[in-house]
Amino acid sequence: MQVDLAIDAMGGDSGPRTNVAGAILALAADSQLKVTLVGDKPLLTSLLSQHHLTHEFANRISLLPSRDSIQMDEVPTSALRSKKQSSMHLATQLVAEQRCHACVSAGNTGALMLIGRHYLGMQPGIERPAISSAIPTRKGHSYVLDLGANVDCQAEHLLQFAIMGSAMVKAVDGLENPRVGLLNVGREAIKGNSQVKLAAHLIEQSAGLNYIGYLEGDEIFKGDVDLVVCDGFVGNVALKTSEGLASFLSEQIQATFTKTLYRRLVSLMARPVLKQLKEEMDPVHYNGGSLLGLKGCVVKSHGNADARGFSFAILRAAKEARQQLPARLLEDLQRLCPS
Structure with a gap:
């Protein structure tokens, strides 16, 4: 099954360089994977050009420009309210709008939790x-x-x-x-x-x-x-x-x-x-x-992960998307969770 993942390319301690390299490693490992990199488009374009990708490989990468990014030490509630054009917001929106199957970010954990909850909502009973x-x-x-x-x-x-x-x-x-x-x-x-x-x-x-x-x-x-x-x-x-x-x-x-x-x-x-x-x-x-608990797939990478580590987070998200994890969670919640 082909999956398209939204990548918050600006998140994490190392930022776009590591995230772009990690995305390329994940694409090389999974031929049925496509990614949408969300972030500073000129910077992402420049970073991608350094990898000398084939035309076929490059066709599996899309770019979505963002005007802002969320810092690792930013207050989550502030990031939710005032950074609506950030890469994290836009990447999560892609999942909410069903344009991507899952979202991956190495950014601010608290902000990702709030933003995920805002756009995707919570599973019933959670x-x-x-x-x-x-x-x-x-x-x-x-x-x-x-x-x-x-x-x-x-x-x-x-x-x-x-x-x-x-x-x-x-x-x-x-x-x-x-x-x-x-x-x-x-x-x-x-x-x-x-x-x-x-x-x-x-x-x-x-x-x-x-x-x-x-x-x-x-x-x-x-x-x-x-x-x-x-x-x-x-x-x-x-x-x-x-x-x-x-x-x-x-x-x-x-x-x-x-x-x-x-x-x-x-x-x-x-x-x-x-x-x-x-x-x-x-x-x-x-x-x-x-x-877990959101109505969509969101995977959080370590903020200090290197490119190889980030690629494993992407592959994890792809696996969860293919297994339709939110739907599987909903089935068990309806069966087991007290109302």
Whole structure:
């Protein structure tokens, strides 16, 4: 299925150069993909010319000019009200007008949430959008939801996250009965705050969810569940901590292997294994957080993602669009979410 994605080409820490390069990488990886780059048209045209694209390849890229962009530190409510001609606004509008199948942005997360909600609207029964992303595990990968959109959550919100996340895993990964775990400070029933305890009860009572119980922080990467549910504060801290630890370990391994000549020789022998490990653990492969709960597909890339990372976010959006994720979410919400 051919899909056309709207790309906020001005968002992110690195801006258009990285986003354009990432879009080209995604197009090379997916022959059925088209993109509409939204942003400063003269600048985007100049950046594209540097890649010496074939005529056939270039025909899969459209440009939509914007007169403004939203800064990473801009107040989201201000961005919603006063930046209506920004690349983020216009890219999201393309999805709302059904001119594109999904939107991808590396820009201001809060602004993207508000703008997505403004143009696309919320799924019935869902009060707040939530961000979900994949993480590597011993058995492949799992998903964590929420990753920062909602720092304070009621039990009902956590139930909604479980329903949306379960539907997403079914649609994207093709799992019939995804295992759902609720992140907590312990596995015992007496552990956790009142909202987590109530959420556990609500999720357990939801017949359509395969709830396996509480999950502790050191179990996130074991792969015993397909979806880890938590509030945005906990999820974001867990994600950033794991990314920081991965970076630290990578630096330490590199430093250890280069201290002496003998260790350098050992590193040459170990290079294939280390390369494979890095490939499996590289956060770049898991870039792209799904904004669940909206009536359209929106994927948020890390603001500091490089071109390769941004391409993975684009490919993620293409997959969700092909699987018609919002419609699949709506089916499960109507079946499982209390009115």
